[in-house]
Amino acid sequence: MTTTPLRRIAMLAGAVVRTLIRQRLPIVVALVALAVWAAVQVPRLFHFGQTRTAFAIDLGCAVISVLAGGLAVVVPAHAFLSELDMGTPWLLVAKGVRRVEIIWGHLVGHSLIFAGLSIVTVGTLWLALLPGQMENRGDLGMEHDLKVMAFVAMAGAYWLKWTVLAGISLAVASFSRSLIVAIGQGLGLAVLCHVHGLMDVVRGHWSGEWRAGVLAGVQRICPDFRPLDFSDLLASGAVPTLPTVTSALAVGLAYTLAMGGFASVVFACRAAD
Amino acid sequence: MELREVAHRYPAGLGSSAHPAVQGVSFALHQPAILGVVGSNGSGKSTTLKLLVGLYRPTSGTVRLWGLPSGHREVQPRIGYLSENPRFPESWSGREWLGFHAQLTVVKPDERARRVEETLAWAGIAAVADRRIRTYSRGMLQRLGIAVACVHRPDLLVLDEPTSGLDSTGVTEILSRLRALQREGTTVVVALHQASEIERFCDRVVCLRGGRLIGDGAPADLLDLSRRRSLLVERLETSDLDSLRTWLRQRGAHLVSVESQVSAFPPVTSGDALFVDREDRCA
Numbered sequence: 001m002t003t004t005p006l007r008r009i010a011m012l013a014g015a016v017v018r019t020l021i022r023q024r025l026p027i028v029v030a031l032v033a034l035a036v037w038a039a040v041q042v043p044r045l046f047h048f049g050q051t052r053t054a055f056a057i058d059l060g061c062a063v064i065s066v067l068a069g070g071l072a073v074v075v076p077a078h079a080f081l082s083e084l085d086m087g088t089p090w091l092l093v094a095k096g097v098r099r100v101e102i103i104w105g106h107l108v109g110h111s112l113i114f115a116g117l118s119i120v121t122v123g124t125l126w127l128a129l130l131p132g133q134m135e136n137r138g139d140l141g142m143e144h145d146l147k148v149m150a151f152v153a154m155a156g157a158y159w160l161k162w163t164v165l166a167g168i169s170l171a172v173a174s175f176s177r178s179l180i181v182a183i184g185q186g187l188g189l190a191v192l193c194h195v196h197g198l199m200d201v202v203r204g205h206w207s208g209e210w211r212a213g214v215l216a217g218v219q220r221i222c223p224d225f226r227p228l229d230f231s232d233l234l235a236s237g238a239v240p241t242l243p244t245v246t247s248a249l250a251v252g253l254a255y256t257l258a259m260g261g262f263a264s265v266v267f268a269c270r271a272a273d
Numbered sequence: 274m275e276l277r278e279v280a281h282r283y284p285a286g287l288g289s290s291a292h293p294a295v296q297g298v299s300f301a302l303h304q305p306a307i308l309g310v311v312g313s314n315g316s317g318k319s320t321t322l323k324l325l326v327g328l329y330r331p332t333s334g335t336v337r338l339w340g341l342p343s344g345h346r347e348v349q350p351r352i353g354y355l356s357e358n359p360r361f362p363e364s365w366s367g368r369e370w371l372g373f374h375a376q377l378t379v380v381k382p383d384e385r386a387r388r389v390e391e392t393l394a395w396a397g398i399a400a401v402a403d404r405r406i407r408t409y410s411r412g413m414l415q416r417l418g419i420a421v422a423c424v425h426r427p428d429l430l431v432l433d434e435p436t437s438g439l440d441s442t443g444v445t446e447i448l449s450r451l452r453a454l455q456r457e458g459t460t461v462v463v464a465l466h467q468a469s470e471i472e473r474f475c476d477r478v479v480c481l482r483g484g485r486l487i488g489d490g491a492p493a494d495l496l497d498l499s500r501r502r503s504l505l506v507e508r509l510e511t512s513d514l515d516s517l518r519t520w521l522r523q524r525g526a527h528l529v530s531v532e533s534q535v536s537a538f539p540p541v542t543s544g545d546a547l548f549v550d551r552e553d554r555c556a
Binding site for chain 2: 091272
């Protein structure tokens with residue numbers, strides 16, 4: 001093997017991106033963006049009054065979270081299991097490419113795709129909200145510039161969140177032999193990652209019971225996505241502060257490294273087909 | 274290459290017990306040669322090849338290549354592998370897929386481009402190299418798989434049924450090209466089914482049955498061709514085959530293998546070749 005591991009990971013990531021683009025993933029991304037745009041139009045059509053911008057942001061973020069979050073679980077699992085089905089990873093392993101490089105190649109490739117997904121979806125949300133903001137404020141002043149930064153921060157948070165979800169999805173796909181099982185488990189874990197707040201409340205009600213212990217264990221295992229959620233902040237008209245953004249970045253990168261490492265270990269233990 | 278008392282068991286799954294695929298297999302090869310691994314379906318050929326290329330770890334015993342255990346980081350880049358029924362991303366072209374593998378294993382970009390062109394021509398798919406893989410026939414996929422296995426000029430080429438899906442001309446072409454690679458110093462380990470291909474192509478044959486080694490030697494010795502007769506039959510139907518089996522049994526012989534694609538043989542009269550033996554031989 002004459003190339004370096006990092007270069008091989010970059011090549012594998014490039015191959016993942018190329019394959020996904022040729023499998024017409026951009027059309028699916030465009031459909032998600034269309035759904036975001038349509039969601040923002042609902043408060044306008046039904047005249048929800050002065051709070052409509054906040055409501056539209058909430059609705060748009062919900063559509064992005066559900067649809068794009070779903071894609072972040074389904075796409076990596078499908079891509080990885082398709083490759084396993086074709087035997088491509090085993091061909092690469094036989095040539096000396098390490099399994100950890102294959103996993104990280106996939107993770108980086110999907111992360112690049114999700115960077116595009118977050119730019120398109122959050123950009124669509126911004127563009128769909130823009131006329132409403134102009135109506136409300138009359139001009140585009142300093143507050144508007146700060147909002148742009150807030151949207152950029154939110155796009156970054158979504159990107160990190162989806163990259164972590166891709167890591168979870170790859171970890172599940174690494175030991176799974178069925179696409180349906182992999183997607184089901186991935187979506188289940190994605191839901192658990194999003195309900196830490198709810199789990200805290202439920203755990204309080206079960207205080208002292210064995211169920212509270214189980215829930216605490218689940219919370220420890222599943223990534224906590226609350227530091228990566230900027231939608232409430234954005235809907236309230238506030239702007240994320242530097243410590244908030246830094247903390248989100250640190251949490252996102254730490255979870256990405258953890259999930260990528262976990263997926264690598266799981267794939268290293270898998271017997272070749 | 275040295276396999277010593279190698280065994281491999283597929284692990285037990287839900288509702289199934291552990292399945293021994295290969296047991297106590299030992300053989301060694303110290304000079305570049307063409308080694309045929311033969312045996313009927315389920316005899317452990319593919320498992321043995323996967324043990325060789327390091328995709329499986331032996332449950333017991335050792336597999337060593339150039340003095341190192343198979344799967345070792347320094348060993349793997351020297352291996353080219355073709356799996357049974359190779360499949361590739363359908364949205365890529367043959368040239369792109371080969372280029373990707375060359376990029377992973379060959380460092381210089383100028384050398385890479387030349388190597389890809391050479392390998393495409395070598396495998397006989399240069400004319401279709403820019404077509405999407407989804408448009409490829411079974412034979413073209415097989416040729417692409419062989420090209421991918423060879424693009425980095427490995428020292429050990431492990432091919433699982435490389436002639437599957439190829440027409441008779443293609444079989445002759447690919448086998449003669451693999452022979453040329455062997456003459457240049459590459460060791461070729463190949464799983465084959467057709468007795469005629471084994472006889473013509475292999476320098477040495479290891480024969481497996483039920484995961485155990487039952488023969489190791491020159492093809493002529495192992496296949497016992499002196500005691501084997503070939504019959505040429507025109508327009509052989511399945512019902513004819515059954516009648517033929519009965520006819521042979523009445524004369525104390527039995528059918529060993531049926532080979533179609535008569536054009537691979539020198540024109541004798543017409544029909545398909547049947548290898549017949551008085552004893553149950555590995556072929």
